[in-house]
Amino acid sequence: MPDITPHRPPAPLLQRLLICFGVAALGLALYATMAGGPVPFVGQESQGAALAGPAFAMAAPLAWVRRQPWPILAVLLAQTAGAAALGLRAEQIWPLFPAGHLVVGLVAATRAPRAGLAAAVVTLAVQETVLQLDLFRDGGWARVLAPGYLGLTTCLALAVLFAWLAGTSVRQRREYGEALRDQASAQAVTAERLRIARELHDMVAHSIGVIAIQAGAGSRVIGSAPEQARSSLQAIEATGRETLRGLRHMLDLLRQTEPEREPSLEPAPFAGLTDLDRLVSTTADAGVEVEVRRRGVQRPLPTAVDQCAFRIIQESVTNVVRHAATQHCRATVDCRPRELLVEVVDDGPGRTATPTPNSDYGSDYGYGYGIRGMRERVALLGGSFTAGPRPEGGFRVAARLPLPPTAAAPAAWTPLTASTAEAP
Template sequence: MPVSVSETTPYAPPPPLMQRLPRSARAAVTGCAVALLGLLLYAAITGGAEPGGGLDSEAASLAAASVVMAAPLAAARRRPSAALALLLAEAAAAAALGLRAEQVWPLFPVTGLLVAAVAATRTPRAGLAAAFATVAVQETVLQVDLFRDGGRGRVLAPGFIALTACLALLVLLAWLTGTYVRQRHAYGGALRAHAAAQAVTAERLRIARELHDMVAHSIGVIAIQAGAGSRVIDSEPERARGALTAIETTSRETLRGLRTMLDILRRTDPEPASGAEAEPFSGLADLDRLVATTAHAGVQVEVRHGGERRGLTEAVDRSAFRIIQESVTNVVRHADARHCRVTVEWRPHDLSVEIVDDGPDHPDSGSPRAAARTGTGYGIRGMRERVALLDGDFTADPRPEGGYRVAARFPLPPTEAP
């Protein structure tokens, strides 16, 4: 899925390049950079002077001036724009004072690196302005020096035209590098935000499926038992008492399941607290309890097993049980059926689950389950999502002879295949 970064989103600059280094190490690197630039400036100024210029007697003053000129580089890590502006001002001032371009050449590559830093850590407009200002100052210093030495003919000499183009290309390369770093950082941030949003959505859907599958079956049984009990409470007190017992049992099981889910959702520590072990979620081992609960609601469930049973992953075990539970709940709530058959078959490479009832549903009957199949309900939609997350196949359709059929196939990992 493509990810786009909106231009209206406030730009968040990437972290400094040396943020992983200790503070002392960062200070040492910055100091070395300033010292190196000062040394290069001193060597360039003294080496580019004409013989007999009397610079030997001013060596200490020139060394101090070189260090002062290199000092703005110390602020490059936190304020690259300010450091770039100061160094460009120094280059322009040096040219105005009569220094040759070859005497301030160390400022040219340093300002190019600062252009990359500004483009990487500031807004696109700031990076573009820094690149234009750097090109303007560098070209001005070079062209003034050339014109001072030989006039217009020296400026238009092929070799110096190539040097002019190289300076501009180096600044352009620095700006492109910084822009690439900034865009990569912005794109990575957008990907992380998109992944976080997807994770939140997936978790919400998972919780919604668990709550629906856990509560829908129990509420359906409770509703049917409450209706049956209210009708026979005067004529058949024993049956009414049995209905109330089934309601109590189902309610306690539902409450226990909800408490387990809430404990898991509220848990922040990777290890559960001592004495607070949560009960595992239901699986195929709980089919007998599901059959007994459904029998109290008036629907007889027949369970058939096929193939060689073997261990399943928690996801497959829980999803298979939830699909059976939701299908049986639909039979209890929406179908006028008295019998339901559940078939669980272990195959060499997959697990097959099929639920069939003998209700009067027909493709054109307009039953609630037919409406759920078209997407207006949550039960079949949740079952389809569960199977899709495990790369399985799912079908839910009325049978031509009447009744309804739900089938799901879960592929098993190689470690579970015989």
């Protein structure tokens, strides 16, 4: 059975070099300070050479401090207390003090807040005890309470406090960065879900509306006008195939997790203002005449603006087909130097200021997702959006989309004449 136990990746070379340097520095510092005074367990004649082994042995545990900071801190504190119990002076083992402070900072930076606080308290207690006992052994309370040694005691406490605060600051910055990344990821997921919801709604709602109208018309005339019923069925088939192709493309993009995977052979269903002729044609088949008016200078548009303008017109026309109870609406596209204005109006009596739970008035009235999706699209581009009943009757949808000084798009607009069709 293969070994599936996760292995810790090797530490970077720089970290290993720093750890080796720290071990060597602590060993040399201990050797130098221990040699500055008598060592009870080493003979006076061989004291210099014999101290090298114990000094570097005491420093060796630092090699594992990155993986096990708590045990290494316990070892350093035990060494401090043991050396003092064997008769070494505080000035002979003082390098163990800053080494303990560094480990306190590491514990506070990499472990839970309680663990860091406990490490600081234990370290301060052990080091202060060793220092005060050494002072008391030399001169009693007079030496302990001397102003200079009180200052040394305060400095030792401040050093432990500083190490704990530094480690806590590092941990808090890391946790804050992780929280920001998690929040950004959550926002990205939410934005993507909303985008997919808008695309699905815009792609399916219009097609389903056309299919429903054509199916109803075909069922009413299937006995009396077979040719008209056949035309309705052909429109249903064409609309269904187009919607299925778009859904397959979207699902293919959503399931594509490998960058090197070949894309779908089907063309991407990009929808822009150049597709208005198709929209007018399918809407005419559903029995609604769409009059398209163009104003301003026709020029290439940014892809996002082009697609947003088309989706607004498509969703508005779909609502006219489904709810307005009229056979005519007007779509106006006004391209100005700094903005693109899109407006869709109808004069049907089907939509009033009092919505029903099945209507698609959007967030302005508390029902549906169509107008809500249009509002979100416009907001993402920094524009403004309004939708609501007109005083003279009917419904109006208007959007203002800002344009950069020089706009570029895959293709320029194509001339389009208004299409008309009688209701089937």
